[in-house]
Amino acid sequence: MYGVNASDRHSCSWLVSQMQFMLLFSRQGKLRLQKWYVPLSDKEKKKITRELVQTVLARKPKMCSFLEWRDLKIVYKRYASLYFCCAIEDQDNELITLEIIHRYVELLDKYFGSVCELDIIFNFEKAYFILDEFLLGGEAQETSKKNVLKAIEQADLLQEVRRLCFLKAFRGQKHFAEQYS
């Protein structure tokens, strides 16, 4: 009679895959990156984000990195001014999730060279690309840091070559335009 509302607890039970989502947010509660590995409507995403940011920010610094939330487990860790927060399912391993977070931070660090929050704000698409090379559909796809970075660098190279071509063409045209203006 006084138990927890059962329907509420099972509202998320259709969620699938190992990691449900990953959120990066600042100490001020500003979202810096979000990756959802489960299909949810924007409204739900916003609700979950708001709730979790509030819950995690309210925790005291010395508290452990895990909390139970709805029927998921939340694993979070703070690096400098950023909180990295993941949701996993009941049977999943919290420690390996912490390792995944840490690995991602290391990757960001290697890529940007001692990464800071501003790097992620201004190059948020890069942060996503790195995450996508590291995790796919909520599963770690590559456990070697070297391989992830190699893939990113090569893809970037592909992008840069094309961008350079474009810039060259662009500059040429600019001169061209100046001549006639």
Add this chain to the structure above:
Amino acid sequence: MALKIVKGSIDRMFDKNLQDLVRGIRNHKEDEAKYISTCIDEIKQELKQDNIAVKANAVCKLTYLQMLGYDVSWAAFNIVEVMSSSKFTYKRIGYLAASQCFHEGTDVIMLTTNQIRKDLSSPNQYDTGVALTGLSCFVTPDLARDLANDIMTLMSHTKPYIRKKAVLIMYKVFLKYPESLRPAFPRLKEKLEDPDPGVQSAAVNVICELARRNPKNYLSLAPLFFKLMTSSTNNWVLIKIIKLFGALTPLEPRLGKKLIEPLTNLIHSTSAMSLLYECVNTVIAVLISLSSGMPNHSASIQLCVQKLRILIEDSDQNLKYLGLLAMSKILKTHPKSVQSHKDLILQCLDDKDESIRLRALDLLYGMVSKKNLMEIVKKLMLHVDKAEGTTYRDELLTKIIDICSQSNFQYITNFEWYISILVELTRLEGTRHGHLIASQMLDVAIRVKAIRGFAVAQMATLLDNAHLLTGNTQRNGICEVLYAAAWICGEFSEHLEDPMQTLEAMLRPKVATLPGHIQAVYVQNAAKLFATVLRKHDGETESQAAQETSQLLIDRLPLFVQSANLEVQERASCILQLVKYIQKLQQKNVEVAEEVTALFAGELNPVAPKAQKKVPIPEGLDLDAWINEPPSGSESEDEKPKAVFAKEEPKHSRSRHTEVDEKELARRREVRKQEQASNPFYIKASPSSQKVYDAPGVEHIPVVQIDLSVPLKVPGMPMSDQYLKLEEERRQKEKAERKKKEKKKKREKRGKERKADSGPESEEDITPAHQVDIVTEEMPENALPSDDDDKDPNDPHKALDIDLDKYVPHCRHLQFIHVLHIVMCRNEFFSKTEIYDFRRIQKKMLCSIETRLNQLSWFPVQKSSKHKKKKQKKEKEEKEKKKKKRHHHHHQHHGDAGGEDSVQNGTVEEEEPLPVSQSHSVSLKREVKVYDIQGNHQDESKVVVSVIFENKSDSFLKAMEFNVLDSLNSKLQRPEGAGAHDSLTVPFQLPPGVSNEARFVFSVQSIVMPQKLKGTLTFIVKSDESSTHEKLDFKLHFTCTSYLITTPCYSDAYAKLLESGDLKGSSLRLEGINMPFHHLLARICFHHHFSVVERIDSCASMYSRSIQGHHVCLLVKTSDQTVSIDAKCDEPSLLGNVLDEIKQTFSKC
């Protein structure tokens, strides 16, 4: 044209890039929303430009804004445009945007199928990678179905980078399209032994995830995984495999025994905490699933507990937390091994981290025994006093009650002690759990008869000191205990020493400030007490005391008669009248005691919580049938069952009439007001009675802390600590007595005796302080045993419960073919362009008709899957079929019942049963290869038709042969040397429920007219007992649209083309189209292979080209649901047919 590009580039210089946007947002902290709305306007302008670089930049900015919480769904189509850019830079941005913004409801997703397929087969691995990554985020059931084969092919890509992504994404595909699991599984299994460790680990991941959901289908893989586990050194993979074994062992106990050894080895050897934790968890799970009485595993449990102790003792909060978590799992099956670490757990109660304290509390719940219960609870009571913050204190309170009341008060040896604990807990101010304490008090008092005397005395004191509890009643949930106290005192009033005093306490004016439902109980039980008092003074003539009591009631009850609470009012006025009547009788010296007592005669028995549910429904009673026809106005909420402690105020239960319309409400309000005005007894409800006690905001209210130095000792109340001491003394005494007895009896066994003395007391030695008779809860007769099914019917994993080792379950057979995709390839513009004629709507229609047919007819009737465009024809056929079915009705019955003779009965004359010649196992390997044929066609008069064969029957289909009756214009390409009427062998077989795609090349001469080709498919149906040869007719429909290829065209080239005057015009008007213009365009682009050249407001020019180089130009305008299409083409009959087809597309929506 050149100038235009230059202009675009110059414009671009003034565009904001992402960095500018971010900077801008940071500089406009005060008016962020306003700034962003101007940015969005700019982005909208940028998206209108032709320059893809500008568009990509805009989409990139939108992705950022989406993260900030702005709605960007309006730009979905632009995202698709950027995705389909040929440049990786833009494609990457497009896919990122799509993966962030798209979800299953996004309608443009269906436009992406071809683009994604193209990217998947791109020679550049990063194009493929980006497409796979994106797909993993927004895959829909449609995409999964259409792309499953492509992704499956990628699982054997030469590059491990692609392979591992393809393998991982297969899991998502399975979830969305479960039918793909069976054909894909063999290849997935192969990947377990891939040379690349990344691919291998991806395959392990996917299979483990699958197996975790439906373990029984994957038991056969156990040896393979066992090998992997003992050989792998990758911790990530090991953790997955170990998790998988955890899921498998409950199904196969032998596996568990085999696992223990390697797992314990890992526990000993590994330094990775995550792996250690996983191993410990799995060992626990394995041991739980093995039969519990296996003594040889106690070593493993000891090892786990030891390791967990190390985790708990660690300074790392995370390890401590997980250690406690895992410990609680061991506790369930091996409580003894955990109990020895009680000290450690109790220590954790002092941890500064609340989540760790809560975990420790959970553990304590399982650690109590008869022996240590009092001690543990004492420790917890200390924590209750110390606890800061109501939440944790409330948690402690519930835990104390949980611990004590678990398994029917199993561990309580002294109920006096428990009652006094409960009474002590009532001194907690601001707790929300007053009702919990109250229900415990009631439970104990009702069920433990021996304790009633004591309980009643305690409750009487509690009532007497009620003012202490209700210091500020309004926000104090604890006053709920008064409900219990009043009821207990009333119901068991024969145990009261001084009922008169209690009665007086219950009728104090202060009571009127309590919540309504408590007052109601007070009033009712005052009557019970009254009866007791009367009986006490029974026989005394002209008893002063009895008359005084009556007078007391008559004096005090009017206060309650005026109560705002209906329940209180009703009860009070009833009882008041009763007492008045009794008083009259008393004055006449009539004996009334016996009759009054009779009002409350009989024992109340506890009823099991589920009793009501388990009452069997009498025969012939339909609970769902209406007794009276329901009123037309629907009531929004069902009436909630009333809780014992009425939580809802009367106002609440009234609110279910809210559906009544405004007018009616106003009318009623008026009537009520008048009634109230004329009713002298009406008193406005005070706001206090509206309080809802478990309001979520309660914990934020500052609560006065209990001052420890001045213990709140209610006079006359015992302290539970005394009981602890008493209990110890009692046990000592008992022990001593027992010792004496034993000494007398067994002098010879002295040695052993000493041992027993020094060792811990065993459970059985402790005898309860009272002879306690715990009344069990009543259940109705014939109660039905029911196990509650907790399974979630919406669980997507249910669909993946496919037995992969089984092929042919039954002999029922019905087969259908979908000839749906007409694919055209041409190498003129692009190396590999495919344009699919996805007549999606038609397809869905056909599918649904076919499934219906499937259910209706027993026979593989030939006409059933002919592809005719008109639905009516289909329906006609369906009717025919029904008739046919009726003809053969008795056959069907035969088939259903027997199964053996069904084949003879069910087949049509020309088919003969054939002997089995091939084994099943070949089929799966073959079917995937079909996909590599694409792209071989360089001739402009060739068309590739891809056909999806889906086996909807329960039988195995093989030796399929595909043949088409050639027309003059279109011919099926047959291998050299084959005759003009020879059929082509379909290069695969189909197990039940599987679909696969085959492609056939046709040569076409004229493309200006649509065409239909007749064809037949012959195949062998193999069921358990026999094989039969069967035939299926179909029609291939080549629309003119299917000869068109999406070709981009620049606006100046387009203008030139129109000016040239070579084109003939035609036009079309469509009425009643109410879809947004961009949807309309998207539809034309998608269904008819056009591309937008230019769009200005509600007007757009579009272009497409046929495989033979005809130009088709459209000018689409829309105003008020009317769409006019002016078209030009160098081949008028082609144009006419294309327009007809466009018309048809829109007539369907």
